[in-house]
Amino acid sequence: MPVIEVTELRKRYGDTVAVADVSFSVDEGEIFGILGRNGAGKTTTVECLAGLRRPDGGKLEILGIDPQRDPAALRPELGVQLQRSQLPEKLKVWEALDLYASYYDQPADWRELLDLLGLADKQHTRFAHLSGGQQQRLSIALALVGNPRIAILDELTTGLDPVARRDTWAVIEQIRDRGVTVVLVTHFMAEAERLCDRLAIIDAGRVVALDSPAGLVAQVDAAQRLHFRLPADADPQVLAEIEQLSAVTEVTRTGRQVIVAGTGDLLFAVSQALSSAQVTPSELRVEQRSLDDAFVALTGRPLDAEESS
Ligand SMILES: Nc1ncnc2c1ncn2[C@@H]1O[C@H](COP(=O)(O)OP(=O)(O)OP(=O)(O)O)[C@@H](O)[C@H]1O
Numbered sequence: 001m002p003v004i005e006v007t008e009l010r011k012r013y014g015d016t017v018a019v020a021d022v023s024f025s026v027d028e029g030e031i032f033g034i035l036g037r038n039g040a041g042k043t044t045t046v047e048c049l050a051g052l053r054r055p056d057g058g059k060l061e062i063l064g065i066d067p068q069r070d071p072a073a074l075r076p077e078l079g080v081q082l083q084r085s086q087l088p089e090k091l092k093v094w095e096a097l098d099l100y101a102s103y104y105d106q107p108a109d110w111r112e113l114l115d116l117l118g119l120a121d122k123q124h125t126r127f128a129h130l131s132g133g134q135q136q137r138l139s140i141a142l143a144l145v146g147n148p149r150i151a152i153l154d155e156l157t158t159g160l161d162p163v164a165r166r167d168t169w170a171v172i173e174q175i176r177d178r179g180v181t182v183v184l185v186t187h188f189m190a191e192a193e194r195l196c197d198r199l200a201i202i203d204a205g206r207v208v209a210l211d212s213p214a215g216l217v218a219q220v221d222a223a224q225r226l227h228f229r230l231p232a233d234a235d236p237q238v239l240a241e242i243e244q245l246s247a248v249t250e251v252t253r254t255g256r257q258v259i260v261a262g263t264g265d266l267l268f269a270v271s272q273a274l275s276s277a278q279v280t281p282s283e284l285r286v287e288q289r290s291l292d293d294a295f296v297a298l299t300g301r302p303l304d305a306e307e308s309s
Pocket residue numbers: 013016017018019036037038039040041042043044045187
């Protein structure tokens with residue numbers, strides 16, 4: 001059952017169109033990802049969802065509530081952790097949680113949240129003395145302290161080291177296991193692939209694809225690639241024959257190293273051609289298609305190299 005419905009959302013800032021046309025729905029209990037490059041319109045989309053920005057057009061419903069029309073009804077249902085959230089440096093962890101809990105009629109037990117997030121021993125630590133990962137985990141606790149049914153988490157693991165990032169992923173899975181629906185904004189491919197049940201890829205303010213990570217990969221008819229090494233005495237004519245196969249789109253040779261790109265039954269067709277020419281290749285491997293390939297095929301460009309790991 002959808003708990004969030006976004007229909008033809010539009011938002012511009014002056015001449016900049018941040019969101020041109022975004023539609024998606026989020027089912028109860030899932031981790032729904034919004035993946036895209038910097039500036040794609042992800043934050044604007046979730047800020048509109050959270051009622052923090054007024055859309056120029058389109059329709060938004062969270063649990064049947066319009067965030068602009070009835071923000072008071074939405075507040076107890078929605079926990080929001082936005083990018084660049086900062087707390088006063090001297091505020092202690094327990095003070096922040098106690099303060100945020102006081103905003104709600106039926107807050108969660110924040111001590112339990114501290115346990116869940118591995119911050120129990122940091123209760124009396126000031127915000128400025130927490131590590132980046134601990135600050136992020138505190139921001140998740142603050143988003144959950146109102147006992148929301150839905151949590152929006154924006155660029156949660158940006159700036160974290162790989163260990164802290166993986167710890168945070170485990171926490172998000174635990175939150176989902178507690179029945180909270182999670183909307184996760186990210187520009188990390190691995191994060192989207194690992195965590196999200198479904199994923200909207202947003203590019204230049206539009207949804208260009210929406211499916212499970214595996215479904216997105218399967219949608220893309222990206223070339224399969226076979227890599228192998230020819231034996232020193234191989235007749236080079238075999239590559240000309242491989243090039244003629246209907247499954248093959250391209251053959252690239254660098255010294256004895258060969259890459260064959262193609263579709264369909266590529267592995268079978270190439271193996272047969274090699275075998276009938278009595279050529280036994282070494283180091284044969286098939287390159288799997290990935291979410292990165294799907295992203296490139298759908299948007300025309302990769303995520304920046306340093307961002308996609
Ligand atoms: N307050 C604002 N005023 C003017 N332009 C803005 C404002 N906020 C965002 N933009 C612009 O709108 C576009 C979409 O920005 P948005 O922050 O929604 O994208 P994003 O996908 O979340 O990117 P990032 O990951 O960098 O936050 C960008 O071109 C951005 O520069």
